[in-house]
Amino acid sequence: MEQRRFGSSDLHTSAIGFGAWEMSARQYGHIDANEATRAAQSAIDQGVTLFDTSETYGPYHSERLLGKALGARRKDVILVTKVGFTFQDDPDHPGQVMIHSRDSSAGNIIARLEGCLRRLRTDVIDLLLIHFHDHTTPHEETLRGLQQLQAAGKIRYYGVSNYSAPMLAACQAHGHLTANQVGYHLFDRRVEKTVLPYCRAQGIGFMAYGTLAFGLLSGAFTPETRFVDWDWRSRGDAFGLPLFQREHFLKELRAVERLKTLAADYGKSTAQLAIAWLLGRAGVTVALVGMRNERELKENVAAADWRLSDDDCEAIDRIFAEEGIPSYRDVDMVT
Secondary structure (H helix, E strand, C coil): CCEEECCCCCCEEECEEEECHHHHCCCCCCCCHHHHHHHHHHHHHCCCCEEECCCCCCCCHHHHHHHHHHHHHHHHCEEEEEECEEECCCCCCCHHHHEEEECCCHHHHHHHHHHHHHHHCCCCEEEEEECCCCCCCCHHHHHHHHHHHHHCCCEEEEEEECCCHHHHHHHHCCCCCCEEEEECECCECHHHCCHHHHHHHHCCEEEEECCCHHHHHHCCCCCCCCCCCCCHHHHCCECCECCCCHHHHHHHHHHHHHHHHHHHCCCCCHHHHHHHHHHCCCCCCEEEEECCCHHHHHHHHCCCCCCCCHHHHHHHHHHHHHCCCCCCCCCCCCC
């Protein structure tokens, strides 16, 4: 597995990261906990060294399951988690309803990390990210909290997630960010306008989530696909884009069928095409991919060494243009 460096830091990781949102079990489709555990353990043997989760995934369930799955092999990986929310502790409000509000104040960050450490069965988080900026806490205070945790030895590096270029610049005035984690895939190229160029210029590592467009690029969906009401995709919106609204969804599936043919010419799958495309984008450090079982793991990891040619990328762009699918390159991120 190719190893990449996070910007100008001395943190190195595998080009493909294990995304553990699916391990929430309550937000993102069905998952078999035993299969997911085996996939996480096998991922290390396949060269995957970065595992990404968040206290909001479940909430809490992903961290617990991942901590248990890694076990004694925790020492062999880069562990990433995210904080920056307050929660309802009422047991009658499960799942997403438990998330109360954004809060990236220093006090909340420091307090929330204790639960992350406990659930992940570790003494230190390799990379702690602020999940979303709360728009009420000054960046200076947020960075101060992260730096306090770093000085205390509870985190090694810190960064942010879903931050725009102006937000990144405001943070950089108070300390150097190791990473920014933002959605980036064939159906969402908003980061190409300002965020990705800023990260490259400032030596900030870039973690792409949604590599398979939240399942769209897995090749598993059909026009008959429906999402259960507790699956976040059932709302139709994907981080500010209408990817799962019916009209858009059907158009996207037509494009995926054509991408499937393009990938098949190389003996590859649509998922592998999507991963290879992303890993070939300048400035991308890690492509996060959900892997719910060992079959998905083997398929995804096999894409790590494939690089698309310029002709391949042009062919992909033609498919999108001919199907009338926007790239959203000139649309601002929803933060």
